[in-house]
Amino acid sequence: MATTPLPLPPSTQWPAPAPPPRSTDARRAAVRALDACASMRELQQHHSQLVRLGLAADNDAVGRLLRFLALSPSGDLHYALRVLRSLPRPDPFVFNTLLRSPSLSSHHHPLLLYSQMLLLSVPPNKFTFPPLLKALCVSSSLEPGKQVHAHVLKLGFHPDTYSQNNLINLYLTCGLQEDARLVFDKMIEKDVVSWTTMVSGCSRLGLVNVARDLFDEMPDRNSVSWNAMIAGYVQSGRFKEAFDLFERMREEGVVLDKFVAASMLAACTGLGALEQGKWIHGYIEQSGIELDSKLATTIIDMYCKCGCLEKAYEVFNGLEEKGLSSWNCMIGGFAMHGRGEDAIELYKEMEKKSVAPDDITHVNLLSACAHSGLVREGKYYFEHMVHDYSIQPKVEHFGCMVDLLGRAGLFEEAKKVIDEMPMEPDAGVLGALLGACRIHGNVELGDQIGRRVIELDRKNSGRYVLLANLYASAGRWDEVADMRKLMNDRGVNKEPGCSMIEMCGVVSEFIAGGKSHPQAKEIYFKVDEMLQRIKSEGYVPDTAGVLHDIDEEEKENPLYYHSEKLAIAYGLLHTKPGETIRISKNLRVCKDCHSASKLISKVFDRVIVVRDRNRFHHFYGGECSCKDYW
Known part of the structure; x- marks a missing residue:
């Protein structure tokens, strides 16, 4: 424009219009x-x-x-x-x-x-500019917005709060926090909308600390203000601070509405805080908050990602009207829990009810096939999507197909999918093939693909570590050292493993070897007991993923105190036989912890549910729901 x-x-105006008919x-x-x-x-x-x-x-x-x-x-x-x-x-x-x-x-x-x-x-007039x-x-129209701002000033409407609030929002939407702050600071009268707009806008721009300072300065707050700040914490992944603020909100007697509920459910999802999520769901039901499609989907997503798939399905089935997002969320839930057959059955039910699936539906369905090793079904639904729904595959669909074929060891077919893509493969697509090379020990192909992935995603430490692990498994320690040097030269730091567990409504966080928890002494004692007991069941530490070229005995020690082992030990201290321990991890679970968790579930008679970066693992009786296909 x-x-x-x-x-x-012009100063002259139209004459008064002719009088209407009698x-x-x-x-x-x-x-x-x-x-x-x-x-x-x-x-x-x-x-x-x-x-x-x-x-x-x-x-x-x-x-x-x-x-x-x-x-x-x-x-x-x-x-x-x-x-x-x-x-x-x-x-x-x-x-x-x-x-x-x-x-x-x-x-x-x-x-x-x-x-x-x-x-x-x-x-x-004053009703024109807002x-x-x-x-x-x-439309994020910055330059036209500046011209209109000039008219607001020239025509004398700058004292109007509604116009000023919309100016603040325009500048924040266009990423100009300083311009928005200038308008805000010069306002004659600031209402709660003015403050909330600044809080929400700064949060969207990633200026969460600035937003919090503004929030604390607010003379008056309403539920929208609280939600703006809580949502800011959630969107930036600062879930604990969201919980702290939520507790303060409840202490001040602010009524929980559906928007705050949705934000807090998202925080529960991020932390794996199932008990908190259940409480919020119960509050929604008891207080009569309208359960619209968006809020219902958020509840289903929370239960799915907190490891309670049965409850998610119960909520889904209880919906009088199921929107497309609810179907997609439930199919995605089955996918992340490795229940590919159930995902396919739900997809068929969706079709029977004449609900047209979209591209997101098919990403979730293909992902379900990939996690369950359903190669034939995955190929069928990829073609079905194109021929029966005229949905052109996006890079995410190709990524699922590469993951599906790669996990099954069908490398030639996976490479063919990549070669025939109508767009350039991104780091996600190539990373799926690299992951498959790591699973099957295909060092030659992994070397070719891994270098490409690293150049496409230079700041992602996981790419370097995956390739380094592949080299380590083949004993190619010079290449492992090269990867470490490349990471150092580029200033890429390995993301530390972190596991979270909720007990009695409180979320505890563990890092490998960390001792900051108040019960650290008891936890480490329990870890030693735990590992001693599973060794009698045949547990042997899997040191293949430890990259240092050191003696086997020295390699075992860091494996013993991985974050998920500490979290499991904490869970054992606070649960009884037959109960469930739920853990969320920010990285993919390692082979050693996977093997150990299976045996721990058997020896200590617990159901252990672990959500890692890729999927869920349900350990019980010495087995895992993934059937070691992960």
Whole structure:
């Protein structure tokens, strides 16, 4: 959009419009009927009646017509703009109504409508700028927004709080925090919306500490303010701080609404805090909070990612109306738990109910096939997606297929998929093949693919570590050293392993070898007991993944105190035989911990559910739900 300066309204204005036809019962009935209009077909009939009654140029009557056209979900903005062009002397109300249309930015540039308003000598008023700035915000129109900001100042509307709030939001949406802060600081009167807009906008820009400082300075807060700050913590992965703030919110007696509930459910998902998530779900049910499709999906997602798949499915089945997002979430839940057959059955049920799957549905379905080794089914549904739903595969679908074929050891087929992709393979696609090379020990192909992956994703430490592990498994220690040197030269640090476990509503976090937990002494004693008992069951430490070229006895020691082993030991201290221990880990579980967890579940009679970066593992009776296919 060109940045030609906007015209200012001339000092002269249109003369007063001609008086409307004499008030009659027919006129009053026609105008009242517009307020009750429910469809475009009905509106067109009322519009023709206005024309017959001589009211086609009456701003009040036509304004009601435009209100339906611009604001109703059944309206038609193009029709509204044609009606506007037929008005001889539109007033500010008419333009303001059109500026409020939710679909304005996608059909007609808001600045063109405002320019037309000025060229027709229709003077803007204080109701003009808030919807205009909001519409510009939707399209992130910075330069036009600056021009409108100038008009707000020139026409004397700068004291208007609503206009200033929308200016703040526009600048924050465009990433200009300093400009937004300048507007905010110069406001004569700041209301709760002004403060909340700053908090929310700074959080979106990653300035969470700035947002928190603003939040603490707020003279008054409402539930929207609390949610803005909690959501900021959640979106930046600072889940513990979100929980702390939530507790403070409850202490201050602020009522939990569906938006705060959704944010806190996301925090529970991030930490694997099932008990907290159950409490919030229970509160939603008891307090009568509306369970819309978005909130329902958030609840299902929380249960899936906190390892309680049965409860997720119970909530899903209990929904009177299942939106597409709910179907996708449940299929994705089955996928991450390695229940590929169940994912396929749910997909078939979805089709029977005539719910059209989308590209996300098929990413989840193909992922389910990959995690369960369902090669034939994965190939079928990939073709089914293209031929029966005309969904063109995206890079994520190709990545799933490469993962599916690679895990099954079908390297030639996986390479063929990559070679025939209509787009360049990204780090995710090539990384899937590299992971398969690590599983099957294909060092030659892994060497070729790994180098490409590292160059595409230079800051991801996991790529370097995976390739280094592949070299280590083949005893190629010079290449292992090269990987370490390359990481050091590029300033890439290995992400530390971290495991979290919730007990009695409190989430504890463990890192490998860490001793900061208040019960560290008891935990390490339990680890030693735990490992001693499973050794009698045949446990032998798997040292293949330890990259140092050192003696076997020395390699074992760091394996003993991996973060998930510490978390399991803590869980054993606080549970009884037959109970479930749930753990979330930020990295992929290692082979040694996987083997140990199977035996621990048998010896100590526990169900151990571990969520790692890729999927869930359910350990019980010495077996894992993944059947060692992971």
